[in-house]
Amino acid sequence: MFMRGRIRVPALLWGILIATHACSPFMLKSRFSGGPDRTAVRILIVKTRDNFTISSGAPLAVSSKNTQGAAPESGSTAIIFSPSRISAPLMVQPTDSPLLLNGLPYRGTMEIIGLNGTALVINVLHIHEYLVSVVPGEIPADWEEEALKAQAVAARTYTYYHLLAGRKNPQPYDLDATAQSQVYRGMNDEKPRTTEAVASTAGVVIVYDYQPIISYFHSTCGGRTTDDRYVWNQRDLPYLTGVRCGYCGESTKFLWEYILTLDEIREAVSKTYRAIGRIRNIAFRKKDDRVLEIVIHHNRGVTRISGNNFRLLFPPEKIRSLYFTSKQYNKGLILTGHGWGHGVGLCQWGARGMAQKGFTYREILKHYYSGVEIASVKDRYIASKLRQGGDYH
Numbered sequence: 001m002f003m004r005g006r007i008r009v010p011a012l013l014w015g016i017l018i019a020t021h022a023c024s025p026f027m028l029k030s031r032f033s034g035g036p037d038r039t040a041v042r043i044l045i046v047k048t049r050d051n052f053t054i055s056s057g058a059p060l061a062v063s064s065k066n067t068q069g070a071a072p073e074s075g076s077t078a079i080i081f082s083p084s085r086i087s088a089p090l091m092v093q094p095t096d097s098p099l100l101l102n103g104l105p106y107r108g109t110m111e112i113i114g115l116n117g118t119a120l121v122i123n124v125l126h127i128h129e130y131l132v133s134v135v136p137g138e139i140p141a142d143w144e145e146e147a148l149k150a151q152a153v154a155a156r157t158y159t160y161y162h163l164l165a166g167r168k169n170p171q172p173y174d175l176d177a178t179a180q181s182q183v184y185r186g187m188n189d190e191k192p193r194t195t196e197a198v199a200s201t202a203g204v205v206i207v208y209d210y211q212p213i214i215s216y217f218h219s220t221c222g223g224r225t226t227d228d229r230y231v232w233n234q235r236d237l238p239y240l241t242g243v244r245c246g247y248c249g250e251s252t253k254f255l256w257e258y259i260l261t262l263d264e265i266r267e268a269v270s271k272t273y274r275a276i277g278r279i280r281n282i283a284f285r286k287k288d289d290r291v292l293e294i295v296i297h298h299n300r301g302v303t304r305i306s307g308n309n310f311r312l313l314f315p316p317e318k319i320r321s322l323y324f325t326s327k328q329y330n331k332g333l334i335l336t337g338h339g340w341g342h343g344v345g346l347c348q349w350g351a352r353g354m355a356q357k358g359f360t361y362r363e364i365l366k367h368y369y370s371g372v373e374i375a376s377v378k379d380r381y382i383a384s385k386l387r388q389g390g391d392y393h
């Protein structure tokens with residue numbers, strides 16, 4: 001059944017209200033309520049110019065953030081939003097069943113912001129609720145318990161780090177839901193073993209100088225991790241220092257080979273950088289066996305690209321890491337490499353290898369992050385650092 005204009009919150013804000021009575025199979029509350037991880041985090045889950053639907057198994061409560069007191073629309077269990085018609089920011093809250101965005105269930109509430117015909121849909125939920133979805137998205141839930149805990153603590157720390165950074169540099173959300181930060185797809189990803197790892201490490205974070213670190217992690221280092229400065233050329237954080245791994249040999253991604261033709265290179269580089277001509281020579285400048293810079297000599301001059309930017313010109317399964325050697329052949333390069341990912345911070349397959357050898361999650365984290373402490377967000381000094389710049393609780 002379709003209804004139009006029966007809502008007391010400004011009707012122009014969205015497209016069509018639909019009343020449905022679908023039942024959600026999900027419970028709103030998990031067994032563990034979050035403990036010290038009940039801090040709210042804001043995750044950008046959709047940025048779109050297309051219509052989208054928010055629904056629930058129970059009536060939705062919708063209000064406008066700018067016009068206090070707007071009444072929730074009772075009885076409506078699904079709304080189609082049109083980005084071009086959203087003006088004031090909106091809040092959508094569940095009543096007795098989780099919200100579904102385009103059919104996928106999410107914990108917490110949704111904020112919707114309209115920007116020149118584009119809608120940002122931001123999921124606001126407790127860090128605990130976020131982590132129980134994020135951790136199994138980043139690591140297989142059937143891995144060893146200490147490896148799951150190490151990943152849970154790394155993901156929690158990464159989240160708190162961005163909460164702190166967000167307060168110094170305000171924006172409408174703290175993290176996005178892609179691999180650029182942490183992959184987040186809502187409740188469908190949740191798995192009991194990773195939920196248990198999140199619950200049993202509640203509030204535990206990795207700190208340096210009493211502050212949560214930016215706890216980068218990657219799939220497989222290939223034998224040795226690397227310094228952040230060799231990958232991103234910006235900062236040189238004391239705890240992101242290359243260390244010998246030696247625990248990720250079991251990884252299915254430990255060794256790789258890819259044949260990269262000169263045509264592929266010319267096409268990929270020309271799309272992002274100044275168009276290059278016929279390639280005469282390619283040289284790789286390296287540090288610790290990883291490629292820092294690629295220097296391409298061609299008939300229009302010389303193009304220099306950082307190793308990381310060069311890798312990201314191609315789909316991730318092509319140049320899987322910067323830890324590779326190359327051999328030239330008449331049509332291009334044969335790359336033989338180690339590992340998958342940027343190689344900075346925690347090596348996930350290494351964490352698994354250490355867990356199999358009996359190391360605890362604390363020992364695993366202290367191996368991959370140099371000079372850090374494993375602490376709780378409830379610690380007095382850490383809590384005071386987390387409060388700097390505003391009240392986030």
Ligand SMILES: [Zn+2]
Pocket residue numbers: 220221222223224245246247248347349350
């Ligand atoms: Zn490794």
